[in-house]
Amino acid sequence: MRTNQYEAVIGMEIHVQLKTRSKMFCACAVQFKDRPNSNVCPICLGLPGTLPTVNLEAVRLAIKTALALNCTINKKSSFARKHYFYPDLPKGYQITQYKEPLAVNGHVEINGKKIRIKRLHLEEDSGKLIHSGRESLVDFNRCGVPLIEIVTEPDIRSPEEAVQYLGELKRILTYLNVSDCDMEKGHFRCEPNVSLRKVGETQLGVRTELKNLNSLRNVKEGLEFEINRQTKILTQGGKVVQETLLWDEKTKTALPMRSKEESEDYRYFFEPDLPPLIVPQSLINEIQSEIPLLPQARKKILVNKYQLNEESADIIIESKEFADYFDAVIKHCSNVQLVANWLITEVRGVLNTQNIPINEFPVSPDVLGELLTMIDRKEITIKAGKMIFEEILKTGRRAREIAEEKGLLISFEEDTLIKIIKETIQENHDVVEKYRKGKTTVLGFLVGEVLRKVKGKFLPQRVSELISKFLNESQP
Ligand SMILES: [Zn+2]
Structure with a gap:
């Protein structure tokens, strides 16, 4: 084994927008065609004194997905606040699930190999920033839309395998009808993380994360780029820095966006406004029975x-x-x-x-x-x-x-066919002679002639059978 050879170790975080009519914690419609900032209310705008309520349909769709991905559903899970400041996040924190996710320990099988799923949890989406010229605009219609995040173990070994995993996951999600999974519309966003290690080693290397991959092709190209970049650094004796890189589809390069935050940076704590999410076995059974x-x-x-x-x-x-x-x-x-x-x-x-x-x-x-x-x-x-x-x-x-x-039925027209065959035999006297002298290969010519006359309406096999029959019958 060549020890100077590196292998890629890839994990995936995927955010899937659930197909619900209303948002995760309020009754606003999930509707993006509407005028910006029209599907908003005090809850999703994060005004003081408002209280979130969990959307049961989103919980059901998340459980359905988790079961289809062979996960174990935690009968009790909880919501947490993830703090960060960003203009598209009016509350100053995102409600997500942290220490107690909805589901754990699943897997997706691709070509007989299991890609393990570490966790699946529910959370809310942020708003959308639109940058135009010197202005930045924010649309809160997407703010609070239900998402599930699906996190794999680092079981993927190549860009091709990453694409296969995503393809299979998308298929499963669309079979379940839990999401439209349109990557360009942001229904299915994937953020792979990748590190390299020498073949045979078990310890993981320093990883980077890729963002802004809105097609399977971008995922493949982005990962190929990043694997090459890290390989170059490591073979030259350098060190990979843990950071988040932004893929640029036009230049086909990934540029550093920010140094990767550690979870401590987010000051997670239990969401005090929501009780723990209790999932009874009866609900799990009911949803299991709905899986196609x-x-x-x-x-x-x-x-x-x-x-x-x-x-x-x-x-x-x-x-x-x-x-x-x-x-x-x-x-x-x-x-x-x-x-x-x-x-x-x-x-x-x-x-x-x-x-x-x-x-x-x-x-x-x-x-x-x-x-x-x-x-x-x-x-x-x-x-x-x-x-x-x-x-x-x-x-x-x-x-x-x-x-x-249109007279295309073979059986109805056999009389006509027989007539044409007889005609063809008469017209091609010399060919028929050759056939009778033992040159049976000329049969193909006669079949071709007949097929041309009947415009391919009959099966060549049937035409051939009939011609041989007549030739043999009329043998002197
Ligand atoms: Zn709302």
Whole structure:
């Protein structure tokens, strides 16, 4: 083992904005399209004499997430004040959970490896600062919006693994419908911390934290940059300074933002205005029963029960809605592989070109299922199937109706096909002679001729069968 080689040790803190109608500790609407500072009240503005009340829906969504991430729910957790001064934080402190978080000790599995989750807790968001020219404006509409923070153990070893973890976490959260997870809109903010150590060593090195990574691509590039920077420092015999770095997407560099605060700097103490959060087992059980099949469980079914390959399965489980659509189509067409292929190529093609999500896809699962069953039973060719698919997209009519109207059903037209085959045999006397002299490879030419005349309406296999039959029957 080369001892001068470094390995990256990465941990993640993720803030997820919960999909509630109202804020964490007051009744203001969670609504960002509204006029700035219109969804505010004395509580979220931190006016003296006001008292917070816990939003039960936020607690439920947090518990749901924690259970899906295999965490243990603390039956008793508590809120704390985290003090810091910042213009977007009118109270001068943030209500969060510190010593007694809502949940601990979970994990997310990626490629058979467990990324451990240390804790998951509830907190409130701050307002939003908007800097324009020489002015800075503050919008308190986001102030007090419920968040969960999910903290991993430093189990991630590469930027690729970090992206895989985030992808899986986002999938789980959207399957649970607890958050929209739009990174650009700040629903899902991740702050990785990274340190290096020599391969084989167990002690952790000095870590830095990265902020302002608002896409998975930024996460990957930011981590790659920081790993290179630390590697250079360490190989030159220098020391990494513990600090927070701000990623700049344009220059692809991370610049120091501030030296990292220690938790003592925040003067945490128990929030005196809120009682401990007590979670009865009955509530945990109730929420557990509401958790849908999660992406990896669905993938297992696709691979093990339906024999789909991993790549296809990964695409199908990418969103819950897409996986649900797949499940609905296979109720109407038993050829699961055919359904998977069509969803991955044809249906996704339409979603991409029209830039719509699957729940806005205009073809209902039973209509698509009927079309695919016709292809599967060889009632129509794949080529005809694609034409019918286009027609369904335009008109919303059913596959069989279109196939009948356009004469695309193979069985109805076999008489015509036979006529064309006979014609073709007559027209190509010399080729037929060659065939009869034993040069059977010319059959392909005749099949091609016939297919050209019937415009691909029939299966090549069927055409070939019929031609051989006639050639052999009419042998002298
Ligand atoms: Zn409010």
